[in-house]
Amino acid sequence: MELITNAGLVVKLVLLILAYFSVTSWAIIIYKTLTIQRATRDSARFLDFFWAKRRFDVISQGLGDFRRSPLTVLFREVNHELLQSRRAAEGASADALDVDLGEQERVARVLRRATTSETHRLEKYLSFLATTGSAAPFIGLFGTVWGIMDAFHGIGKSGSASLAVVAPGISEALVATAIGLVAAIPAVIAYNHFVNKVNVLIGEMDNFSQEMLNVVQRMPRSR
Amino acid sequence: MTAVRPLRPSSGLHADPRAGRFLGAYLLSLLLHALLLLALTGAWRGTVPREDKPPVYYIDLVHKPVLNPQAGRPEPRLPEQPVPTPPAPVASVEPKATIPAKLATTGKPASKTADSHVSDALRKLRDEQALQQKFAALRQAQTVPMDTPVGLPDAKGNEAGISTNVYVQATIQQNWALSPYVLGDPAKMARIEAWVRITYGKSGRLESFRFEKESGDTQFDESIKRALVKSQQLPNPLPVRLEDVRLIFNLKQLNVLAELRR
Helix, strand or coil: CHHHHCCCHHHHHHHHHHHHHHHHHHHHHHHHHHHHHHHHHHHHHHHHHHHHHCCHHHHHHCHHHHCCCHHHHHHHHHHHHHHHHHHHHHCCCCCHHHHHHHHHHHHHHHHHHHHHHHHHHHCCCHHHHHHHHHHHHHHHHHHHHHHHHHHHHHHHHHCCCCHHHHHHHHHHHHHHHHHHHHHHHHHHHHHHHHHHHHHHHHHHHHHHHHHHHHHHHHCCCCC | CCCCCCCCCCCCCCCCCCCCCHHHHHHHHHHHHHHHHHHHHCHHHCCCCCCCCCCCCCCCCCCCCCCCCCCCCCCCCCCCCCCCCCCCCCCCCCCCCCCCHHHHHHCCCCCHHHHHHHHHHHHHHHHHHHHHHHHHHHHHHCCCCCCCCCCCCCCCCCCCCCCHHHHHHHHHHHHCCCCHHHHCCHHHHHHCEEEEEEEECCCCEEEEEEEEECCCCHHHHHHHHHHHHHCCECCCCCCCCEEEEEEEEECCCHHHHHHHHC
C-alpha cells in the first residue's frame, strides 16, 4: 500500500486510469459471461423447440421462454415479415409468381439485417476488452517510465546513488506496470474467449437463416 | 383489410431490453476490486496487534577455524586523552643544568665527566620529548572512528573466525536433527541432556566418541549418534587436535525449543 501512497502524482493518475480499466473490464467479463451463456443455452433450447413444433403460430407463442436467444429475434422478424407480406398480398393484384419471389427476397433481407443487429448486440463492449488488453500495459509502462524519471531526479537532488535511495523510487514506479498487466491479461483472455463464443453464435444464426429461407421456400403459396 | 401493425426492426444502436443489468455487473466488479485491495493491504484484519516474535540472532560461522580469533580485531577505543602539549623547544633555550651539590659548594669549574653527564641527560630529555610528541601524533592519527570496519590494515585476512571448539560444536549442531514428535512433553524437553566425549584429529576426522552420560531416552541418544556419524569428517581441517572434549546435548537453547514446538 505504501508503494501506491508514496508514488508521485502522475503515477497515481496512471494507477487510477488502470483501475478504471480493470473495473470496467471485469464488469464486462461478468456481464458477457452471463449474456453469452444464456444466449447459447436459450438458442439450443429454441432450436429443439423450433424443430419440434414446426408451426409458426405455435412457435410465436412460445418465444417468451427463449428471450435470450438471438435466433428468436430472427424468427420473430421473419414471421412478422411473412405476416406483412401475406396481408399485403391479400389486397394486391400483382402476379402471384412475382409476389412469391419478392417475399423470399424480403425474408432474406430481414434475416441479414437481424443477424447483423444481433451480432452487434453480442459483440457489444468486447472492443473495450480489446482496448484494455492492448493499451493497459502501455499506460502502465508510461507510469513506470515517469516514476523512474522522478526517482532519478530525486536521486540527483539527494546526491546519493546508494541502493537505499534508488530502490524505493523504482519499486514504486514498477507498480504501474504490474497493475497494467493485471488489468490487461484477464481482458485479453476474456476477449479471445468471448470472440470465439460469439463466432459460434453467429454461425448458428447463419445456419438458422438458411434453414428459415428453406422453410419459407417450402411454404405453400398463399394464392 | 386489417391494418398491419408496424414492427420496429431491432437495432444495435439502441439499448437492448433483454440485455440484463450491466450496472449490476459493474457494481459487482467494483466490489470485487475493493475486496482484493483490502485483502492485499491487510486492512480487513483491522487493528489486531501482531504477536511480537522473539528476536532471532544470526551468527556468521566462518568455515575455517583459527587459533586466535581475536587477532586482527581493532583494539577497543580508548577514551580520548588530552594531547600533551609539547614543551617549549629546548634547542633555543638552554635548560638549567643540574649541577651536583658537591661541585656547587666547591665552586670549582665542572669537570669533564660532569659535563658529559649533563649533556647525556639533556640528550635523553630531548629524545624523550621528541618521542612523546611522536606518540601523541600517532595516537591522534590512529584514533579509529566508531563506524570503521572490523579489522586492521596489517591483518592477514584470515583472522576473523571462531574458535575450534565453537566450530566443531556448530558443525555437529547443524547435523543434529530431532523430530518434534519424538519427545512431545515440554517438561521432558527442558530437562533432557546427554554428555558425549569426542576426539577429533587435526585432519577434521572424528576419531572416537563415547557417551559420558546418557539421556535415558533412546531416540534422543540415537539422534546424537546420527549427528556424530554425519559429522565424521569436518569440512575443514582443525588447527589443533581436539582431545577428549565434552559436548553437552540438550534442548534448552531457544532456537531448538522453538523449532521443536512447531
